[in-house]
Amino acid sequence: xxxxxxxxxxxxxxxxxxxxxxxxxxxxxxxxxxxxxxxxxxxxxxxxxxxxxxxxxxxxxxxxxxxxxxxxxxxxxxxxxxxxxxxxxxxxxxxxxxxxxxxxxxxxxxxxxxxxxxxxxxxxxxxxxxxxxxxxxxxxxxxxxxxxxxxxxxxxxxxxxxxxxxxxxxxxxxxxxxxxxxxxxxxxxxxxxxxxxxxxxxxxxxxxxxxxxxxxxxxxxxxxxxxxxxxxxxxxxxxxxxxxxxxxxxxxxxxxxxxxxxxxxxxxxxxxxxxxxxxxxxxxxxxxxx
Amino acid sequence: xxxxxxxxxxxxxxxxxxxxxxxxxxxxxxxxxxxxxxxxxxxxxxxxxxxxxxxxxxxxxxxxxxxxxxxxxxxxxxxxxxxxxxxxxxxxxxxxxxxxxxxxxxxxxxxxxxxxxxxxxxxxxxxxxxxxxxxxxxxxxxxxxxxxxxxxxxxxxxxxxxxxxxxxxxxxxxxxxxxxxxxxxxxxxxxxxxxxxxxxxxxxxxxxxxxxxxxxxxxxxxxxxxxxxxxxxxxxxxxxxxxxxxxxxxxxxxxxxxxxxxxxxxxxxxxxxxxxxxxxxxxxxxxxxxxxxxxxxxxxxxxxxxxxxxxxxxxxxxxx
Amino acid sequence: xxxxxxxxxxxxxxxxxxxxxxxxxxxxxxxxxxxxxxxxxxxxxxxxxxxxxxxxxxxxxxxxxxxxxxxxxxxxxxxxxxxxxxxxxxxxxxxxxxxxxxxxxxxxxxxxxxxxxxxxxxxxxxxxxxxxxxxxxxxxxxxxxxxxxxxxxxxxxxxxxxxxxxxxxxxxxxxxxxxxxxxxxxxxxxxxxxxxxxxxxxxxxxxxxxxxxxxxxxxxxxxxxxxxxxxxx
Numbered sequence: 152x153x154x155x156x157x158x159x160x161x162x163x164x165x166x167x168x169x170x171x172x173x174x175x176x177x178x179x180x181x182x183x184x185x186x187x188x189x190x191x192x193x194x195x196x197x198x199x200x201x202x203x204x205x206x207x208x209x210x211x212x213x214x215x216x217x218x219x220x221x222x223x224x225x226x227x228x229x230x231x232x233x234x235x236x237x238x239x240x241x242x243x244x245x246x247x248x249x250x251x252x253x254x255x256x257x258x259x260x261x262x263x264x265x266x267x268x269x270x271x272x273x274x275x276x277x278x279x280x281x282x283x284x285x286x287x288x289x290x291x292x293x294x295x296x297x298x299x300x301x302x303x304x305x306x307x308x309x310x311x312x313x314x315x316x317x318x319x320x321x322x323x324x325x326x327x328x329x330x331x332x333x334x335x336x337x338x339x340x341x342x343x344x345x346x347x348x349x350x351x352x353x354x355x356x357x358x359x360x361x362x363x364x365x366x367x368x369x370x371x372x373x374x375x376x377x378x379x380x381x382x383x384x385x386x387x388x389x390x391x392x393x394x395x396x397x398x399x400x401x402x403x404x405x406x407x408x409x410x411x412x413x414x415x416x417x418x419x420x421x422x423x424x425x426x427x428x429x430x431x432x433x434x435x436x437x438x439x440x441x
Numbered sequence: 442x443x444x445x446x447x448x449x450x451x452x453x454x455x456x457x458x459x460x461x462x463x464x465x466x467x468x469x470x471x472x473x474x475x476x477x478x479x480x481x482x483x484x485x486x487x488x489x490x491x492x493x494x495x496x497x498x499x500x501x502x503x504x505x506x507x508x509x510x511x512x513x514x515x516x517x518x519x520x521x522x523x524x525x526x527x528x529x530x531x532x533x534x535x536x537x538x539x540x541x542x543x544x545x546x547x548x549x550x551x552x553x554x555x556x557x558x559x560x561x562x563x564x565x566x567x568x569x570x571x572x573x574x575x576x577x578x579x580x581x582x583x584x585x586x587x588x589x590x591x592x593x594x595x596x597x598x599x600x601x602x603x604x605x606x607x608x609x610x611x612x613x614x615x616x617x618x619x620x621x622x623x624x625x626x627x628x629x630x631x632x633x634x635x636x637x638x639x640x641x642x643x644x645x646x647x648x649x650x651x652x653x654x655x656x657x658x659x660x661x662x663x664x665x666x667x668x669x670x671x672x673x674x675x676x677x678x679x680x681x682x683x684x685x686x687x688x689x690x691x692x693x694x695x696x697x698x699x700x701x702x703x704x705x706x707x708x709x710x711x712x713x714x715x716x717x718x719x720x721x722x723x724x725x726x727x728x729x730x731x732x733x734x735x736x737x738x739x740x741x742x743x744x745x746x747x748x749x750x751x752x753x754x755x756x757x758x759x760x761x
Numbered sequence: 762x763x764x765x766x767x768x769x770x771x772x773x774x775x776x777x778x779x780x781x782x783x784x785x786x787x788x789x790x791x792x793x794x795x796x797x798x799x800x801x802x803x804x805x806x807x808x809x810x811x812x813x814x815x816x817x818x819x820x821x822x823x824x825x826x827x828x829x830x831x832x833x834x835x836x837x838x839x840x841x842x843x844x845x846x847x848x849x850x851x852x853x854x855x856x857x858x859x860x861x862x863x864x865x866x867x868x869x870x871x872x873x874x875x876x877x878x879x880x881x882x883x884x885x886x887x888x889x890x891x892x893x894x895x896x897x898x899x900x901x902x903x904x905x906x907x908x909x910x911x912x913x914x915x916x917x918x919x920x921x922x923x924x925x926x927x928x929x930x931x932x933x934x935x936x937x938x939x940x941x942x943x944x945x946x947x948x949x950x951x952x953x954x955x956x957x958x959x960x961x962x963x964x965x966x967x968x969x970x971x972x973x974x975x976x977x978x979x980x981x982x983x984x985x986x987x988x989x990x991x992x993x994x
Contacts (some may be wrong), residue, residue: 236726250726257719323849323860330847335835335864389519414571421560428557429545
């Protein structure tokens with residue numbers, strides 16, 4: 152039984168890690184804490200849902216659509232809104248971007264409500280109900296796919312950051328933005344691309360959410376909180392840490408689900424979040440500042 | 442100065458009297474409900490503003506106090522306790538919660554405090570929803586009278602705003618604002634940031650709890666975890682920002698504006714008011730942090746000076 | 762090549778520079794000397810675009826660059842080595858140099874620029890794949906300069922290149938700077954080490970309290986107290 156709990160936790164945790172990946176990237180590079188991240192996940196979910204329902208695409212193929220769609224939306228939102236807050240000094244910047252992101256979440260939530268109604272939507276396809284059983288432990292296909300997709304994008308992101316010029320420019324900006332700009336790197340472009348990628352990753356996560364669970368306009372807050380929890384657990388700005396943070400959250404939830412009640416799954420994660428915030432704010436992998 | 446004071450004070454008295462006489466003039470229940478909603482938001486926004494606007498601590502979990510106040514009052518009152526003590530109990534339980542979480546919460550600075558309080562409110566939201574999944578019904582529904590509820594909200598709004606006013610204009614208020622401008626700087630001046638934040642939190646929570654109690658008195662039937670919902674933090678917060686945080690009148694204007702807008706748009710299309718409000722909120726945070734109050738002041742200065750007055754150019758330093 | 766006319770610069774709401782004017786001709790080594798806090802770094806930061814002048818003009822190769830963004834100015838051919846190098850500690854030596862060639866015109870010639878840098882600083886070639894954060898002080902300085910060279914600048918600005926280096930390394934450092942200049946790069950140098958700076962440079966400007974109080978060669982500046990004392994002290 153414990154094996155099953157662990158496996159479920161890891162497979163779900165992989166999804167959580169992916170959800171947090173975008174947020175972690177954006178915060179690490181631009182110091183924007185985008186509390187509208189959950190709404191971006193929601194939009195990704197809807198993009199996939201409509202692509203699936205109207206175009207009949209395979210659910211996992213719709214990942215391409217949600218990625219591109221959210222990349223563009225992210226770039227747009229950054230240009231329109233967040234580019235104005237990044238110029239502020241550090242303290243006010245963090246607070247104001249938090250507020251602005253929060254306002255954005257309200258807008259996106261209600262726009263979705265207006266256009267798509269409050270009905271829950273989900274993506275279900277024939278092969279998605281199946282599962283493998285290994286050593287007496289059930290591996291649902293959908294959940295396994297989470298792990299595959301999450302690892303794929305994690306590796307892709309790492310490769311991007313390490314091997315491409317743009318990726319290196321992003322890393323340089325994180326380490327020392329002044330020196331980076333003296334290299335001729337356009338910091339605003341770096342921020343724009345990072346934010347867009349972060350949004351795109353949220354979109355992909357949204358697809359998985361639509362397949363694994365269901366989507367509705369009000370789902371944003373729950374997923375934003377999950378992303379925040381994972382980010383804090385894994386250490387702010389640490390990308391591999393984000394995946395591990397996700398796994399920890401996943402296992403915490405599945406354990407709570409089994410030993411207490413599935414109603415308290417979320418609460419367990421939130422309580423863990425508060426404990427980590429209070430006692431170890433740099434997370435389990437982050438470096439303490441100052 | 443003195444003449445201004447007398448005018449504002451008289452206006453205040455007139456407004457209060459007018460509000461007090463309102464139910465005698467307007468008999469339509471829907472209008473009174475609307476007025477109650479405005480008063481409720483006024484109290485919630487003002488109480489949020491004490492911690493969020495004047496002390497600069499963005500509290501995203503204000504609904505926790507609103508919720509716990511309403512939960513306490515409702516449970517006691519439905520169980521047979523007389524209303525008024527139940528009502529006060531709501532406020533005090535909220536204070537107890539504030540004290541309980543205050544010290545650990547304030548270990549978190551800035552944005553961590555915000556997301557921490559957000560998490561806390563969600564924890565309560567979910568937990569209360571799990572413990573009390575059924576709707577709470579008020580058995581004495583046939584005796585229901587709206588007018589006493591109206592006066593309760595009115596008195597509560599006056600008390601909340603009045604307390605905010607006197608607190609802000611006291612030595613404590615000065616300390617709170619100093620903390621807002623810069624905690625470390627305030628500490629170096631001998632101002633205990635923790636004490637001031639705690640005071641602001643307690644006062645803020647107390648009134649939020651009382652409003653919760655009034656909410657429990659007002660609604661005939663509702664889900665007990667409903668007042669813990671995030672909208673009860675976010676809406677008052679937006680009202681405070683749009684009206685002008687760090688002012689007394691800001692939350693008042695904001696709440697009137699919010700409810701008014703909501704009413705206006707309901708006639709055309711539903712739910713648009715939040716989209717517009719959210720947009721306004723962003724615009725204000727970005728371009729007009731003082732809210733409508735600042736806009737009003739700027740308009741006054743502009744009208745007084747006239748458009749021909751040119752400001753001396755301030756030196757431009759690139760802030761990349 | 763570079764001419765600055767009467768610029769006023771503010772840093773964090775306070776005025777830092779008053780009516781600074783200076784000129785750098787092609788092929789020269791010009792030094793900016795003066796005590797701590799005189800505004801030397803501020804001057805460099807204004808030229809490179811990190812700060813913008815409130816008044817006055819900066820012209821480079823007949824283009825006004827006062828209001829241009831930093832990356833544009835780098836593309837035009839000005840490269841600044843900031844104080845204490847500010848290398849990217851979490852990346853390898855090679856990656857640091859690679860990033861130096863970020864601008865499109867430099868990227869095309871990355872290979873050649875790299876060879877050139879390794880020729881001037883052979884130590885960097887040895888440590889190519891090492892994490893930049895593990896380099897010694899002198900090596901970091903070399904890396905910072907090498908990195909700036911990768912963008913193929915026509916004007917190289919160095920902010921206190923000798924800072925924190927042992928005297929032998931300082932000598933070597935200045936030798937390398939001379940070599941770079943001989944290869945055709947104009948140099949604008951900020952230095953606290955007045956003697957070494959005056960030795961190396963064709964001309965110098967003396968900055969005190971945000972103003973230029975003197976200019977010329979060592980002979981011209983010897984009349985100033987601060988310059989004299991650095992030779993005697």
